[in-house]
Amino acid sequence: MAFCCSVLVADAQWSVGVKGGWDYTSIKRSNAGRIDETYSPLSGFDVGIQARYGFTDWFALRADFSVMRRSHRMDRNLNYLDSVYTEYHNLYLTLPVLADFSFGGEHFRGHAMLGGYIGYWLQERREGITYWMTDYCYYFDKFNERCDFTSEDARFCAGLVGGLGLSYTINDHWGINLDALYYYDLTSHHRSSPHLRDPRYLSTLSVTFGVSYIF
Amino acid sequence: MSPGVIKNQNIMKKIITIAAILVLMGTACREQADYMPYIGENGQLAYSTYTEQFDYLWKVLSTGYVFWDVDTTDWDAAYNRYYPKFQELDRKYEQQGFVSTSELKELYTGLVGGMCDHHLSFRVRNLHPAPDDQTYTVSVVPYNLEIPTRDYYFESAGEENQRIQLFLQNIENQYTVAAHESCVAYVPDLGMTVYYHYVLFVLPDGRKVPYLWQSSAGIMPVMLQNGEGAQLLDHYFRAIMETPRDQLAGIILDNRCNRGGYQDDLDFLIGPYLNEQTEIMKTRYKEGPGRYEHSVWTPYYIFPNTRYHRDITAENIPYVILCDINSVSMGEIEPMTIKAVLPTAHTIGERTHGGTGPLQPVSCIDLNYGGPFGDASLSTSCHYVYTSTFEAQIGGKVWEGIGHTPDEIVLRKNYDGDLRPQLDAAFRYIQEH
Numbered sequence: 001m002a003f004c005c006s007v008l009v010a011d012a013q014w015s016v017g018v019k020g021g022w023d024y025t026s027i028k029r030s031n032a033g034r035i036d037e038t039y040s041p042l043s044g045f046d047v048g049i050q051a052r053y054g055f056t057d058w059f060a061l062r063a064d065f066s067v068m069r070r071s072h073r074m075d076r077n078l079n080y081l082d083s084v085y086t087e088y089h090n091l092y093l094t095l096p097v098l099a100d101f102s103f104g105g106e107h108f109r110g111h112a113m114l115g116g117y118i119g120y121w122l123q124e125r126r127e128g129i130t131y132w133m134t135d136y137c138y139y140f141d142k143f144n145e146r147c148d149f150t151s152e153d154a155r156f157c158a159g160l161v162g163g164l165g166l167s168y169t170i171n172d173h174w175g176i177n178l179d180a181l182y183y184y185d186l187t188s189h190h191r192s193s194p195h196l197r198d199p200r201y202l203s204t205l206s207v208t209f210g211v212s213y214i215f
Numbered sequence: 216m217s218p219g220v221i222k223n224q225n226i227m228k229k230i231i232t233i234a235a236i237l238v239l240m241g242t243a244c245r246e247q248a249d250y251m252p253y254i255g256e257n258g259q260l261a262y263s264t265y266t267e268q269f270d271y272l273w274k275v276l277s278t279g280y281v282f283w284d285v286d287t288t289d290w291d292a293a294y295n296r297y298y299p300k301f302q303e304l305d306r307k308y309e310q311q312g313f314v315s316t317s318e319l320k321e322l323y324t325g326l327v328g329g330m331c332d333h334h335l336s337f338r339v340r341n342l343h344p345a346p347d348d349q350t351y352t353v354s355v356v357p358y359n360l361e362i363p364t365r366d367y368y369f370e371s372a373g374e375e376n377q378r379i380q381l382f383l384q385n386i387e388n389q390y391t392v393a394a395h396e397s398c399v400a401y402v403p404d405l406g407m408t409v410y411y412h413y414v415l416f417v418l419p420d421g422r423k424v425p426y427l428w429q430s431s432a433g434i435m436p437v438m439l440q441n442g443e444g445a446q447l448l449d450h451y452f453r454a455i456m457e458t459p460r461d462q463l464a465g466i467i468l469d470n471r472c473n474r475g476g477y478q479d480d481l482d483f484l485i486g487p488y489l490n491e492q493t494e495i496m497k498t499r500y501k502e503g504p505g506r507y508e509h510s511v512w513t514p515y516y517i518f519p520n521t522r523y524h525r526d527i528t529a530e531n532i533p534y535v536i537l538c539d540i541n542s543v544s545m546g547e548i549e550p551m552t553i554k555a556v557l558p559t560a561h562t563i564g565e566r567t568h569g570g571t572g573p574l575q576p577v578s579c580i581d582l583n584y585g586g587p588f589g590d591a592s593l594s595t596s597c598h599y600v601y602t603s604t605f606e607a608q609i610g611g612k613v614w615e616g617i618g619h620t621p622d623e624i625v626l627r628k629n630y631d632g633d634l635r636p637q638l639d640a641a642f643r644y645i646q647e648h
Contacts, residue, residue, distance in 0.1 A: 030248030032278065032504035034584055035255075074502075078581060086502065086510075132498050132513045133575065133582075133605075135435065135479045143511045150284075150507035186244045190505060195294045196274055198504055199246045 013054040015175060017212025020047040025070040025090075029190075029200040036077040042087060044069030046206040050177075052100065060100040062113065067122070068092045068183075070204050083140060086128040090189075090202075094119040096161045096181070111165035117183060121155040152191050157202075159185040169214070177210045251504055254279045254588050255580040262597075265304040265314065268339065269297060269326075272598055276327075279585045281499075281572060281606045283506035285613050286331045290506070297326050308343050315345040320353045324360075331616030332602050333358040333570035334544065338589075340597035352593060358568065361616070367565055368540060369628040375541050376430060376472045382634045383412040383428055389635070391417040394454075400437045400444030407476060409433040411444060412469075413451040416642070422464035424645060425454035429469075432476030432545035434483045452487065452523045465533035465645035468549070471564060471637070475544025478573055484549055486520030488527045488534070488557055493517055495552040498573060498605040501585040512608060517556075527559055533648045534560045535641040538621060543568040548607070551619045555610045559648075563640045565626055567618035572603025579604065 026041035048066025055061070070092050076084040098115035127144040149155065163181035170176065183206065188199035254275050262268040273294055283290070300322055304314050319341050327337045337355045344351040362368060371378070386392060394415035401408050410430040415423055427448075437444035455466055468484060485495060497512040527534055534557055536550040547567035554560045577587045586604030590596040606613055623644065625637045 028245070030251065032248070033251040033253040034504065035253060036581065081582060126511060130510045130513050132515055133573075134515075135477050139516075141513050143513070145511055147511070150505075152505045152507050188246065192505065193277060193291050193294075195249075195291060196251065196277055196504075197246060197249045198251070199248060201245055 014215040015052045015212040017050050017210050019050050019208040019210035021208030023204050023206040025204040027072040038075050040073050042071035042073050044071045046208050050210050062098045062100045064096050066094050068094050070202050089125040091123040092119045107169045109167050114162040117161045119157040154189050154191045157185050157187045173214050175212050181206045266301040269301040278504035281585045281603050282332050282615050313343045313345040316341045316348045324355050327355050328357050328360050330357050334603050336601040338599045340593040367626045367628050379472050393417050396447045398443045398447050402433045402436045407431050411447050413447050418464050424464050426467040427451045431474045432480045435477045435479035456523050456525050467535045467641050469537045470542045470546050471537050471539040472541040473546030475546045481517050485517045487523035489519045495556050497608040500583040500605050533645045536562045537564045538567050539565040544570045547619050551609045562621035563623045564621050564637050566620045569616045569618035571607050571614045573605045575604040
């Protein structure tokens with residue numbers, strides 16, 4: 001046991017860096033009796049910091065702290081309302097913790113990562129086209145505004161995250177990495193009635209480029 | 216193959232296996248949604264028992280009612296409380312072969328009787344009425360329960376429409392009047408009969424006050440009919456537009472006992488006095504089945520009327536609107552929006568009914584996923600719920616169930632129902648300004 005620990009400590013290596021990139025979020029939800037609504041994915045962004053602690057040359061733990069925009073969209077399909085849509089832009093603070101299994105050469109390595117995350121819904125912004133009616137007319141209005149949260153919004157989220165990555169160690173102190181991580185919510189962001197359950201789950205593919213300093 | 220490569224392959228296999236297990240577990244952890252009925256379902260019965268009927272209506276109101284953010288009814292607690300009671304009714308039906316309509320009404324009154332939507336009229340058909348029941352229709356109208364509890368309510372408040380017409384028919388005997396016209400117009404779209412009185416009052420100093428009383432809000436369709444009603448309305452508007460400033464003391468719109476009607480009437484009651492497109496309120500509709508899920512608040516604009524125009528703000532002409540406990544829906548939205556937009560507006564009377572959510576007919580249910588649903592005749596479906604389609608915010612607040620509190624409160628209750636004191640208060644205000 002003591003031998004194992006001494007091996008781990010001997011190979012231990014810290015790296016800390018920043019990352020940024022694109023994400024793509026889809027929503028899983030019921031159409032809830034709303035016959036002309038369709039829900040579709042939207043792209044967003046993912047920026048943050050990343051920290052990695054290598055126990056051995058092939059195993060490390062990684063934790064990120066990132067701000068993700070996890071967006072999705074609802075379209076109306078009725079003929080006379082088919083220009084109406086809402087894009088939901090949700091800003092999340094996300095903390096994934098990943099087991100990072102790497103393989104490959106000294107400089108250029110592949111990574112397989114798996115773990116879990118918790119998150120907090122910071123802000124919701126809605127953008128789109130809505131309508132208002134008088135007795136005889138419809139009028140359409142563009143909107144783009146920050147929305148207040150209600151008691152139906154579950155702001156804490158948690159889920160599974162996993163993906164693949166590539167890293168390149170430039171020299172003793174600097175490395176770059178490209179990761180594709182898939183965030184899979186296990187908590188609904190909509191808190192519904194116990195008599196009419198209406199859970200909604202987000203799933204996000206995030207592709208980020210990172211730069212790290214190796215200690 | 217080197218030992219290092221074999222080692223890496225083994226690690227990868229383990230990772231893939233663990234990942235697959237975790238993803239499968241994760242998928243299983245996601246909860247499934249319950250079935251939600253389509254609110255517009257009308258062609259077939261969605262239920263066959265009292266419990267299913269209750270469950271259906273509870274769910275549709277849960278997803279389609281527009282006032283959950285201001286309504287204090289605890290809808291989940293109501294489910295817990297009433298679901299066993301409806302199960303009991305089903306057991307009773309199995310035992311005796313019927314359930315009395317009064318017993319069913321008691322449960323539905325408890326369920327929806329306290330809801331704040333002051334348009335709400337809730338009707339269900341008793342699926343198995345008792346042999347001696349006079350009707351199979353259960354009808355619960357929450358505002359009929361709330362309004363009599365107001366301290367300014369008076370016994371005959373419900374019959375005031377006829378009293379105000381009698382009062383106006385004899386107006387020449389009580390005031391100096393330069394012109395008086397009255398007429399009845401029928402608006403087939405809403406099956407609505409509108410009574411009008413246009414009076415041109417003359418104040419003691421000789422100045423004139425054009426006055427209009429309307430029993431409902433139907434100016435737009437009546438104007439389009441181009442009949443006697445349109446002529447009367449044209450005379451009222453021309454008196455306002457064409458009377459020289461030194462002879463025009465003010466304007467009175469009398470919305471007492473106005474039962475509501477067309478939103479587009481605002482084009483005539485506000486539009487003539489605007490110089491530019493103006494936001495008068497905000498509306499929103501249900502966007503999502505959650506109780507607090509709505510579209511964003513969307514400005515509702517009125518455009519300047521091109522037929523009639525007078526800048527009463529620049530000319531500082533008082534615009535008095537009378538309203539009372541019987542001013543409902545557009546009957547109260549009119550004083551509220553006029554007051555919110557026109558600086559010379561002044562409201563007098565009693566706090567109004569409180570039905571401020573605009574409505575669309577059942578046929579518009581696909582548009583809004585809220586508003587009236589079911590069959591009014593209770594033939595193709597065993598329910599009909601007349602409820603607001605939109606939530607309206609006037610002056611930054613939702614007034615549903617509250618109504619408009621006038622600038623100057625003059626209660627008919629204090630004058631044994633006499634209609635004069637409110638009108639006299641209007642003349643007093645006009646003369647003082």
